[in-house]
Amino acid sequence: MDTIKILKGDIAFTKSPDEVTTYKNGYLVIKDKKILGIYETIPESFQKISIDDYTDQLIIPGFVDLHVHAPQLDQVGLGLDKELMDWLDVYTFKLESRFQDMDYAKEVYNRFVDQLANNGTTRSCIFATIHKESTQLLFERLKEKGLGAYVGKVNMDANGAKYLQESTKESIEDTREIILKYSNDPLVKPIITPRFAPNCTRALLKALGQLANQHNVPVQSHLSENKKEIQWVKKLFPEATSYGDVYNHYGLFGQTPTLMAHGIYLEEEELKLLEKQDVTIVHCPDSNMNIASGMMPARRYLDRGIKIGLGSDVGGGHLLSMSQTIVRAIQNSKMLQTLTGEKALTMSEAFYMATKGGGKFFGKVGSFETGYTFDGLIIDDEKWTKERLTIEERLNRFIYVGDDRNIIIRYINGVDINLK
């Protein structure tokens, strides 16, 4: 039997980066978890169906975080006087080594998943750690909560620390086990996750590329985040023509759907490769500022038609809030504008990146167009804004100064997860 759900409210979403589409107290009709249409009055055939009435409240798509490290939740705000390589060595690797302890992992991952949901992040692409058992705990917790995610057991068999490194064999076998166990889950799926090229031997990269191909699993990693990191990659892989070419050589650069976080200093040849292979770049502005990595030229990539989404990159980033990540992406682009004259990002462009742009990685997600899976947030904004502002202006206000307290309901895959 078809299940029909009707929601009434002030609807806002982006079909394209150029503009926000709005409906004043429109009726959003959902059939079998997918959007059937938005109507100004209820069509006759649906008049007997009860309505979830959110009159004068905003209904917007759920947020998509394309790059976040769950184990780094407790590192937020710490060690940010360091740059990437020292930050990893001094803080991050020690912290991540604790995830062999299941009690500790459970405590942190429970908080992580709750905070993700509170912030209205309905879909995310997550790095766990190298530890197979606690990574599975994260899968289970996300499933229980009803969130959509790709979760990666991190692979690292080189240049880690004595307390955070695995053998090549172990890394491959544990990754395969997780792929086999979770690939058929409808909402929380595995993703192949080499931490970054310097943490992987050629043998491991090769095996991961083969696993991605055999099981048709997507890939996520880091690319061109910090100048010292790029020099190191060139030294470690002199045979490669660019940082991106290292991944490409091993089938980890768009051969299956691929996310690459940061991409700040991409060379022209690398950009062409990335375009050809349809790799998605994840812009993580908070992290780029916090550990002084650089200013990512999001406008340039967007104008070239490169796929681009947003990531909180906690704990390089200090907030799981994707609305604040949108703000930071806009602010970063304005600083770049003062230096290069490139046009800054608009609100609709940045909002698009955090909803439909990032949502593409999950299929038809992140918009309210017909056929899209319904992931939505109900936002109760301030009374005066409802009275005096347009829906688009209210969306801007919520993005800049709203927070999780304004999000009263979260729907994922057509289900209200607050009821769980």
Ligand SMILES: [Zn+2]
């Ligand atoms: Zn990262």
